[in-house]
Amino acid sequence: MSDKPMARLALIGLGMATKPHLEGLDELRGRVDVSGVFNRTRAKAEAVQDRFGFPVFDSLDAVAADPGTDGVIIATPPNQRAEIVAMMARAGKHVLMEKPIERTLTGAQDMVALCEAAGVTLGIVFQHRFRAGALRLRQLLAEGALGELALARAEIPWWRGQDYYEVPGRGTLARDGGGVLISQAIHVLDLMLSLTGPAQTVQALTATTRMHRMETEDFATAGIRFANGAVGSVVATTATYPGGQESIVLDGTLGTATLQGGTLSVVWRDGRTESVGESAGTGGGADPMAFPCDWHRDLIEDFARAISTGGAPAIPGREALRVHALIDAMVRSGASGAQVTVEAV
The missing domain is CATH 3.40.50.720 (NAD(P)-binding Rossmann-like Domain)
Structure with missing residues (x-):
């Protein structure tokens, strides 16, 4: 070699x-x-x-x-x-x-x-995507172990203090392109889409809470219909003190998988269970870099x-466009109050 x-x-x-x-x-x-x-x-x-x-x-x-x-x-x-x-x-x-x-x-x-x-x-x-729990969940889905996907739920209850947004340009359209969706939640949303497949339509609400003084959103929630027929929801914020671990829950016809932080827990409808992964920090609290370099x-x-x-x-870059299309749809829906179609990329 x-x-x-x-x-x-x-x-x-x-x-x-x-x-x-x-x-x-x-x-x-x-x-x-x-x-x-x-x-x-x-x-x-x-x-x-x-x-x-x-x-x-x-x-x-x-x-x-x-x-x-x-x-x-x-x-x-x-x-x-x-x-x-x-x-x-x-x-x-x-x-x-x-x-x-x-x-x-x-x-x-x-x-x-x-x-x-x-x-x-x-x-x-x-x-x-490189966390042990995420890798195992992708394998289970590829094997059909959870059955058909019915429901997907993503929650990102993170915290950033006002000092974080005092850094020039942070949380602005000109430098970052947006707030919690494109700067923080994008990681979890990309992981979710890598497991569920692309989103088709979105109905969203976005807001800036009284926790922060910033140009863009620090809170976003949406209902999603996926291309494969499953439905789901997203809640993302940097206004939840002191910040908690993000999670993705996938409910299939044969079982439910919960990926919280780096740990995967699976409960099958026949009574079997499985747990995989590590309980490392994820950067959801006041220190955005509180996680290991392994990934x-x-x-x-x-x-x-x-x-x-x-x-x-x-x-690859082209695959990563899917999460950009979802975020774009959430922002558009949040601004209009209407259900919007996610652009095919």
């Missing part, structure tokens, strides 16, 4: 969300190399260099021009990504990007199309393997 790393990746952007990326890359040494890191504030990059030993790039142009860089992990705020993705795609660099793809569904579709036209792999960071590590390794083999990553 070759000792050569599967890929050499550069990390662009060193904000709060990059902590598990850096720790995951550190654990992947030998399997995935880091060609360097880049941040507009060089002091942040140098601090990462001091801690992890990763080289520092002087500019985005240097990243794009580096022949030893196979791909990039982009972890900048959403409003900074389009130009970076275009530059890296033109240079033939594969792209692994933090969620969301872009601030709007149209912007996300354009980004996916750009990478497809350039012939580069685009993967999206939805690390919740990011496995996702990055999967992306590197896709580059090495020429295959598709576990979460």
Whole structure:
């Protein structure tokens, strides 16, 4: 077996969300190399260099021009990504990007199309799919162990203090593209859709509660009809103190599966039960990064393997458009008060 790393990746952007990326890359040494890191504030990059030993790039142009860089992990705020993705795609660099793809569904579709036209792999960071409980639930569904899906329920009772939204641009349309739906709930909604299949129609209510002063929503709820005939509901908020674990409950004709945080519990109608997973933090409380790096590590390794083999990553950009379409429909329905159709992507 070759000792050569599967890929050499550069990390662009060193904000709060990059902590598990850096720790995951550190654990992947030998399997995935880091060609360097880049941040507009060089002091942040140098601090990462001091801690992890990763080289520092002087500019985005240097990243794009580096022949030893196979791909990039982009972890900048959403409003900074389009130009970076275009530059890296033109240079033939594969792209692994933090969620969301872009601030709007149209912007996300354009980004996916750009990478497809350039012939580069685009993967999206939805690390919740790599939890042990989620992997087991997907296997059970593939085997038909729960029977036909009848009902899906997703709840995200998270907390963010006002100080979180005092950071310039956070929770705004201009920088983030929205509030709780596109910044926090998107992870759980993507995981739900990866299990249920696409949503067809949505009836939603969105609001900003008295807990926060912010431009966009900190509360959203919706009834959903899925393409496969199942129905479901979503409740998502960052206004529930002190914050709790998110959950997805799938009710099938043969049993019910509850995925809470990283733990899966299954109760079959014949009396059998099963429990799988870990009880790690999920970032639902005041510390958004209170979770391990394992899921990011496995996702990055999967992306590197896709580059090495020429295959598709576990979460390709086009598949990730489904959650953007659902969020777009929820926002439109919340604004109009009417039931809306989820755009087919």
